[in-house]
Amino acid sequence: MKPTDDKPYFLKGVPVPETPLPGEDPKPWKQTSVVGKPLPRTDGYERVSGAAVYPSDVLLPDMLYGAILRCPYPNARVKSIDISVAERLPGVRAVITGSTPGADLKWSYGDGVSAKLFDPHCRFEGEAVAAVAAETPYQASDALQAIEVKYDVLPFVVDERKAAESGAPAVHQKGNRVAAPTKYERGDVEKGFAEADVVLEEEYRTECELHTPLELHGCVAKWDHNQLTIWESTQGVYAVQSKVAEVLGLPLAKVRVIGHYVGGGFGSKLRAGKYTVIAALLAAKAARPVKLFLSREETFVTCGNRPPTNMKLKAGVKKDGTLTALQLTVTGTGGAFPAGGVSLVDWQVRDLYTCPNVRTEATDFYTHTGPARPFRAPGHPQGSWALEQMLDALAEKIDMDPVELRLKNIPLFSQARDGKPKYSSTGLKECLETGAKAFGWADARKNRSASQPGHLRRGVGMAACLWFVGGGGPPSTIVLKLFADGSANLNMGASDIGTGTKTIMAMVVSEELGVDPSKIFIENADTGTTQFATPSGGSKTIPTESPAVRAAAIEVKRQLLAMAAQDLKVDASRLAMKEGSIYISNEPSRTVKISDVAGLKKRGVIVGVGYRGPNPANLVVNPFGAQFCEVQVDVRTGEIEILRFVAAHESGRVMNRLTFDSQVIGGITMGIGLASTEFRVLDANETGKLCNRNWHDYKLPTSLDITENITSVPVEILDNEANSTGAKGLGEPVTIPTAAAIANAVYNATGIRITHTPINPVQLSLLFSEKPVKG
Template identity: 65%
Template sequence: MSDDQQGLYYTQDIPVPETPAPNAEPAPWEKTNIVGKPLPRVDGYERVSGTAVYPSDLSLPRMIHGAVVRCPYPHARVKGVDTSTAEKMPGVRAVVCNRTTPSDLKWSWADGIETGLFDPVCRFEGDTVAAVAADTPQQARDAAHAIKVEYEELPFVVDERMALEKDAPRVHEQGNQLKKDEYSRGDVATGFSEADVVREREYRTEAELHTPLELHGCVANWDGDSLTVWESSQGVYAVQAQIAETLKLPLSKVRVIGHYLGGGFGSKLKTGKYSIIAALLAKKAARPVRLFLTREETFLAVGNRPPANMKLKGGVKKDGTLTALEFTGTGTGGAFPAGGTSLLDWLVRDLYLCPNVRCETTDIYINAGPARPFRAPGHPQCSWALEQLLDELAEEIGMDPVELRLKNIPTVSQARKGQPPYTTTGLEQCLRQGAEKFGWQQARRQAQENNGKSHIKRGVGMGACVWVAGGGGPPSTVIVKLFSDGSVNLNMGASDIGTGTKTVMAMVVAEELGVRPEVIQIEHADTGTTQYATPSGGSKTVPTESPTVRAAAVEVKRQLLKMAADHLEVEVDDLRFEGASVVSKSDSSKKVAITSIPTLKKRGVVVGVGYRGPNPDGKVVNPFAAQFCEVEVNTRTGEAKVLRFLSANDSGRVMDRLTYDNQVFGGITMGIGLGMTEVRQFDYGQSGKVLNKNWHDYKLPTALDVPLRMTSLPIDMPDPEANSTGAKGLGEPVTIPTAAAIANAVYHATGKWVTHSPINPPQLMQVLTENRKEG
């Protein structure tokens, strides 16, 4: 793993083994027959018919159900827990709390930060206090309600903007400031002095919640001293490592299975306390335990995209050259270290050419549930600020926003040590081709011409991005087996988190071995039967696993060629694959069908093992994107509607056009949520509780909020230096600049900057009214 990949959020705090060195890398593909086509999901029938068994669908013999007692206060000390009534209730099989668990059983929030599993001090609403297992979910919930807990309420702070004030209540004894990070290059004072225009604004994005369709949870079952957990997870090996470490079990005694996943978006990269609690209940009851959280619990305890408060100052010359950028940001990961300002300033550091940059970020504790990685951590928040300021600078110097960005495209990663070059930089193509396909110039002119005095205004906006990861990398191991009848087994540890990973990998095998995807059987995401893989996050799954799968398939081909050479009595170098046959290059009459190779028929199977090779030395593999949108704003009601949206993405080779487009449309929808509808609302002044912990009051975007016209424009630029399949990540870039592009379009329509998300009717009317009063 290269230096810039170390410590990325999807492998943080988990042991990551090395894999053996790979064989010689195969030559990059030229024209492909299967890869790149729009292939439906290989498990599509199972998913849409309801026959796919998700962890939350699992039902085992004698299985009972768990429920958790959670602290109702943002900050409290547990003085006593009385479980006597609950233990006597019908159907109750096990109860656990602080006094029934070993004193050395600790929960690790981050490296070196541990508390008790049921800690006597609860630092956020929803922290665990006790748990119960019973024959039915209803009995378990009733028993949980019957557990009597005596609390001492403590002072709380749930707003990071107030948490550093002198008299603010302390979340931890050492204070509320977790850490401060600084970065600089050049001299920003000199840069601003050289600028013809300098602008500075403050921005804020509210917390966004993951709320995946499948709730967080698992089923736990003991067989003697061995534990099996079926978990809704993005990475079974990460879950295995955390469970084994917490329960002090050998890895060989913990098996984690996660064949299907009903959404995660980063919140399921690691396990939660629920897996440990389920295992404890199952051990005590000597029965399998199903423990899935309620929707309300997921709003409190299993993650969020942290809010961000940002001040950004930028300087530009009249010709569009950026001279300086200065960024300060604060954020919060909640009550424990959870990446409150992780990667918050990366776009300022790296996206646009700028010799003078200074950044400072401060991570702050508050009494709220810990954050978890959320589709491009830190980047959408930073994009909200950077892309709006870029548009403002462009307007001040009379330059088109697209042209300003084209003027400042980097070819090296400015923020990394030594400023290594990118393997490919498709940002220019994203901007140019995206603007052309969208009709950027014409749309802007029409919006300005048609707005006039009507209260219905139209505007056009855009934004661009780079994603800090998306190059993948080792470790990864994959096994491909070709059977004597030509069918194939693919064995890999990676999770398919709904993005079509299994389909893409089947296409890679089909491309190399000349078989139909339908004859490929896939084993995946099971620590007991598949090979090691890092969690599926960071847009790394396809660029990590596809070259590994290809390497395994190429090894199968190598063995088949040797078998065919012996049979045809020619040299291996004289043979080539031609569909389902092996043919001599020098004498086409010498030919044998793969299934007719005698050695294969005798052995019955050929096994190929593939390993992921390293990323290129001294270079960086990152994807880029540019997005364009048109909005309609009713200035009397504050209603803003996205009419159309286009996303142009440089993510290397397009592997499966159908799943590619699905990722793009899903990312746009999630970005619309951040920009227009979603906000976690606390009762700041009184109880400190979360007020909208349900799908009714927390406004996820619906079909009415998503434009009918969404366009996915792949910039199909295979990256041969990145890996042997030429693929880069896609899942994160498609949501990074979405909210910012909408904000820029709203400004183009109204002439008012909305610097505080979300752009909902109350927020927009406040901005429009305040500006009218100022005028």
């Protein structure tokens, strides 16, 4: 294929940056030509046309279908299993239990806690008991029903508040407390409260949210002699490889994991599940490939959640808006095994606003429920729900605007980290001011303060946030190839979890080399062919991978200029690149097309390897944000309509404006779920079972629950110290303040403070009956 004028390999009018000398760090980009533009996804056609092969699309010759038999009780011991009938059913090719040779395996949950792959003591509903592989999914389902299991059903506790009580059924022999409470303290909290003009105390609760990404959890497993290949819907192929190799006792080199596409994860697919190992065991016993994807009902009980939290927050403030003290106590549960039930819930209280006196205490309890998994900004939305509502309550007491109160307490360094390091950039102030202006905050507050007759009441609210990571970091290795015709191949191990990672990496290459992003082919997420990468999560993928991609592109450019220098018979330091050509800086008439460089034509390909360097010493790289919303509440029915949202987020350099705005819309949508529609319903008193295990009963927000009027306002502060591309994370921070902003808006509309999620018509109607809203 030859380049043409209408479809050039190189972008016209795009000068590329200078190449640093070997060993030098690249200078920060100033004005960029490609990075930051709203480019559509490089794989957009594949995704929307159905050509993209997700793991759940994989079909192999002679493939069987796997299924897992799960315990129907929250706490039970397996007394016996009879698989004889299931083994004789038509189409059944393998049945395994914990007593099957090779299946008596250890499964680690971390923190020194482990169980069996098929644990005879099932501590939550949905625990794996046995598994089958058959010719069709229907035959596999029939085989599960034919397995006879006798259980010793035991007492259970599924509410962490009851698990903390004396005499509650014990989840583990050592009791229901996961560990000693996690404590943090700075300053003198009692002194801080004594100095305050106003002290408020309130209890808050957020209900449990369940993971339910569009693509179900699962994989396809295939053995070639002793080499295992897995096609997994995962956020990190190397994390899956490591876990499977550990459990099966295999060398890493014998486990290949492929996950080019993933249909949503949000933290629930950062690691392998038991289903991955079970699929491998079934494939080994049947000597045929096995596809094992969970049902939607299974994912609800086994694939993680955002843990419920119970918070008591006490806060003190002076009349001038100075925060004097914050004290937070938290209890929660990560389920039946260590899973971070209260992890990071207190971080907003510790670090978001300047406050000299802070004390937090968090206690995690075991319950007979499925273990939690990271869920978009773990812990932070729960903490924000309490802190941001408390800030508004304090502002009202001292007769100060909520935005002004927050602006009075902007931090310039991380108060909660050892040594109190500075932030590489701090955009909280700009987010508050820019967002308020874009929203028309002052006028909106003034208009809402007037009496509103009738049953429809409007209110506005806001909340701010930081995300405790989002700066990325090593390791990351990128291999970039520039071919003789000017096209390129980018090789990286990171997953694109739907955030446009591949597109942004192509844009970074284009920025440095001028290659049209559509002419850059990207290999990713395959432990057999791509470079090592940590899982894509924590809003760290772009700031982790993009500096390594830039380094690889710079290395390609260095070699290319050295080759062109031989053709033009000048020193490489005198050369520059533009529009697919290399020219002498002070003699622009002397030029050579990149595709005509003799060395490149002779070699056929130039290979550049880039690595991610360390993060800056003694600095913290965190993104910040502020959100503003307007709601309308029907005080007769309790229905809430979200009218508009403005989200101002500072995440360093905007790498792609289109994907930036998409992340904002998606993050707000998820935050609306926490605020108003999503909560786990357990039959806590009778059976302990999950009651809403489907999309009909578990209410994800739909187009009727959100608003099309979502305005993304990037606050682009060029962070030249964060990394060589200046990027910080965005995906997680956008979800953090959303629920609290909605709660503050509902209070502004009705005068009723909702401290317990979700804010839905049922809860509001009950509150309105107790405390009628006056006109």
